[in-house]
Amino acid sequence: MxxxxxxxxxxxxxxxxxxxxxxxxxxxxxxxxxxxxxxxxxxxxxxxxxxxxxxxxxxxxxxxxxxxxxxxxxxxxxxxxxxxxxxxxxxxxxxxxxxxxxxxxxxxxxxxxxxxxxxxxxxxxxxxxxxxxxxxxxxxxxxxxxxxxxxxxxxxxxxxxxxxxxxxxxxxxxxxxxxxxxxxxxxxxxxxxxxxxxxxxxxxxxxxxxxxxxxxxxxxxxxxxxxxxxxxxxxxxxxxxxxxxxxxxxxxxxxxGPAGPTPPALTLHRPAANAVVAPGFAVEVAIADANGIDHAELRIDDVAVQTVRDGGPTWSFQAPAALAPGPHTVAIHAVDRLGTSATLATEVTVAPGCDDHADCADHGPGLVCADGRCLAGPDVPGGLGAPCATPDDCVAGRCAEVDGARLCAEACPAAGCGEGAACVTASDGDEVCWPSEAAGCGCTTGGGAPIAPIAIGLGLAALLGRRRR
Missing domain, CATH: 3.40.390 (Collagenase (Catalytic Domain))
Structure with a gap:
């Protein structure tokens, strides 16, 4: 002044x-x-x-x-x-x-x-x-x-x-x-x-x-x-x-008057592109816009299935549990408060049901039966039980950390994780299925280092072999 x-x-x-x-x-x-x-x-x-x-x-x-x-x-x-x-x-x-x-x-x-x-x-x-x-x-x-x-x-x-x-x-x-x-x-x-x-x-x-x-x-x-x-x-x-x-x-x-239009910026956290996912899979996306976000929609195969408001900065969605097995296009459509929109899409495959590993053989190499679903196993890069550093390393888009070890994991199902695995709380607060000590998986070596991939794979054998309830 x-x-x-x-x-x-x-x-x-x-x-x-x-x-x-x-x-x-x-x-x-x-x-x-x-x-x-x-x-x-x-x-x-x-x-x-x-x-x-x-x-x-x-x-x-x-x-x-x-x-x-x-x-x-x-x-x-x-x-x-x-x-x-x-x-x-x-x-x-x-x-x-x-x-x-x-x-x-x-x-x-x-x-x-x-x-x-x-x-x-x-x-x-x-x-x-x-x-x-x-x-x-x-x-x-x-x-x-x-x-x-x-x-x-x-x-x-x-x-x-x-x-x-x-x-x-x-x-x-x-x-x-x-x-x-x-x-x-x-x-x-x-x-x-x-x-x-x-x-x-x-x-x-x-x-x-x-x-x-x-x-x-x-x-x-x-x-x-x-x-x-x-x-x-x-x-x-x-x-x-x-x-x-x-x-x-x-x-x-x-x-x-309105500010100049700027479309929302979207970054998909999960699922990963071309992921094999379970019905009812979670979708997480970061959405940013200087004008603020009014709402965002989850669209599957061009059909809006969920609308969320006030979700930022990370917006969470849930796919329908009744989604049919097979390939699907998953898209997030975001609209800012001035009406400017942007869409981000990816492809996923909803896993078919199974009773054992043999049921998954016809659906692709490296698939295993996990909690009644054919999912990528530890022999597939980014499959369940594979070592990971970020969610992008995992087919299902979930890299969990427990006691210093980081593995591609899945969320705990309502029926439990089955023999050879336990439902534990990961470092981010999510509950995931994790190989138990009884299954031959310790979380660290005697020197405190993360367990080796071979030990992880052995420990997951019982976890992935459980049958559908």
Whole structure:
């Protein structure tokens, strides 16, 4: 922020603001975040004044702020805030100073990254360097304590509010209260900036405009919700703008426009390409998109069989248990919050049923009967019991680690793992069938090294030879 020739600025602003009433109401959400109605501040048309949000850490010397006393309009370029409390009645326009941000550089960067992610779906830029004084911009002072500008210690963030866009608005996120809590800081900064363009609180957990602490990670959700903090139109001042519901995502798209379309990026974790899988197999895929993911579908042979929302960053699906044996195309179709989509597909073969190894001979070399299904065994690279380093090394896409040994494994079936194997918890928390000591498989050698592949294969003989129940 820059110092102004305050005498000239104040005189001019007072001339424009003659007759402007004081703030109508203070609205708080019960979590320390709120806004103050300042009638007359909203732009009267002529287009959006800015597509820049400046998040200011007030370093190195703090941010000077001139109290507007509800008479001077907000002006981010001149350090004027209509809602900052005066130092005294005898000098109502004496400059206050918000202390510089006290968190670590890592916490600050993580907070900024989070705020940018929240606003990524919209045609608005979040910056940390002050724009030129000749341009318009919204500002969030993300530093200091509430007492620095005359507010009680319980206040987490506050903004001026006028049922519409306030040009060059200044809002406040008092991050020095707890600068290490990145998600809370992100929530506060993102919400206060949105108040400046006319968004109220809403009753929708997970939305930036919500008063709910849970979940801690928040986005602007593309969902209509009633306006309010503790309930619909509660407190009643929440609905002072004449509307009772709000879609924060749609509102910001309407104000700023959508960001440029970028299709979702998908990375398949399992099953592996061309895997031989059991009916009801699991599908896991990482999906990322700067605009956020609205939903993703599991499609098998071009038929949608499951839709998931809010699955990130790793999305999990389950194929139908009744899927017929044989080859199938498995695809994940992801759609972001702006409607841009992408699809990732792979081929798998659903294993046929079996009673013993002989039943699998006609279905391909190296297949063994495991829990009533013909699956790739230890003689097949990446088959069950084969050593592995990553899931990509395994035909079934599951590389389990138990006591330092890593093998291609399968999930424990409901009927149990059968003779020669035990259902154990792998290092990632999944329960997998694992060769037991009785089957000749120790997890390490006497020197503590992982067991050799030959020993693994011998140990799995009993595991893979069990018959279907």
């Amino acid at each position: 820059r110092r102004a020739q305050l005498g000239v600025v104040i005189a001019a602003a007072l001339a424009v603001a003659t007759g402007r009433a004081h703030g109508q109401a203070e609205v708080w959400d019960g979590a320390g975040r709120g806004y103050i109605h300042v009638p007359g501040l909203a732009a009267g048309g002529g287009g959006l004044p800015s597509r820049v949000i400046f998040v200011n850490d007030c370093k190195p010397n703090g941010c000077p702020i001139v109290p507007g006393n509800f008479r001077l309009a907000d002006d981010s370029r001149q350090n004027i805030s209509s809602i900052v409390r005066p130092v005294s009645t005898s000098d109502p326009y004496a400059t206050r100073r918000l202390a510089p941000y006290t968190g670590t550089a890592a916490a600050w960067q993580a907070t900024i990254d989070c705020v940018r992610a929240a606003y990524a779906p919209f045609d608005v830029t979040v910056v940390t360097t002050e724009p030129p004084p000749s341009t318009s911009y919204f500002e969030v002072m993300a530093a200091g304590l509430p007492a620095d500008i005359g507010f009680p210690s319980s206040v987490v963030g506050v903004a001026s509010f006028a049922c519409g866009v306030i040009p060059n608005a200044i809002s406040f996120a008092f991050l020095n209260r707890n600068p290490g809590n990145v998600l809370d800081a992100c929530w506060t900064v993102a919400q206060q900036a949105a108040h400046s363009v006319g968004l109220a609180h809403e009753v929708l957990p997970g939305d930036v405009m919500s008063a709910s602490f849970s979940p801690p990670e928040k986005t602007f959700r593309n969902q209509l919700a009633c306006i309010g903090a503790t309930g619909c139109c509660e407190p009643s001042q929440e609905c002072a703008c004449g509307v009772t519901d709000q879609n924060s995502f749609a509102a910001l798209v309407g104000l700023f």
